[in-house]
């Protein structure tokens with residue numbers, strides 16, 4: 001069966017990249033091996049731990065009632081509020097006992113094929129630095145708070161944990177078709193900015209939403225953004241915004257539904273049919289959409305970030 005990933009690929013060692021695959025030309029720092037894993041986790045000073053604690057406290061004011069229950073349960077299971085930046089060895093031990101995942105420290109940017117390879121082996125690559133007081137409110141690069149607080153709790157959910165592994169395996173297939181951009185959009189609209197329908201309303205499970213204070217409220221409650229039921233073909237053809245709130249969020253019924261939609265389908269045919277660039281604008285609503293809320297787009301029409309527009 002043609003699927004998202006290629007079951008015959010052996011991910012025990014880093015597979016070779018075929019020559020006709022286009023990836024970002026990143027230069028590996030000399031002290032790292034081919035896995036790009038930092039030999040030791042960064043040493044955090046007491047001020048760094050204080051920044052973690054303050055970020056944690058700020059999120060806990062806005063997350064209850066807005067974050068997916070699986071995320072809140074994950075925070076508890078891993079006791080991420082015990083104080084200070086978590087030590088990856090201990091965190092990995094606890095996470096491994098739950099779902100077989102570990103967390104490894106990496107530099108800010110690693111190549112796509114290495115990232116996918118880690119996910120395929122149930123290793124989550126996490127930033128090896130924390131933001132400063134100056135960049136407390138917004139930082140574009142994923143730091144340890146975004147990566148560990150935002151992503152790791154969801155890895156305690158068994159179905160989501162399997163989805164992440166399959167996503168990593170899928171990366172290798174997408175590369176062969178040079179359609180990483182499309183697979184990147186799927187990651188963006190699920191792992192980073194996904195919403196979930198729960199019995200008492202729409203909740204956030206995406207790390208990009210959950211690791212900052214503004215987007216948690218915007219994504220779940222504001223009138224501006226579109227909220228559309230996830231259709232994988234559609235999301236993979238949709239452009240997205242990197243440094244501002246999203247004009248559109250995609251909603252899933254359950255993690256089982258997300259897993260089924262992505263893992264049990266013919267991705268060879270999809271990749272062959274996808275254009276090299278995106279087909280739909282990030283604010284578009286199209287005929288096939290199952291729309292939960294059609295947004296006013298007021299925030300983005302007023303200029304978005306930088307214009308002081310209210311995130312309403």
Ligand SMILES: [Fe+2]
Pocket residue numbers: 142146147150151192207208
């Ligand atoms: Fe992220």
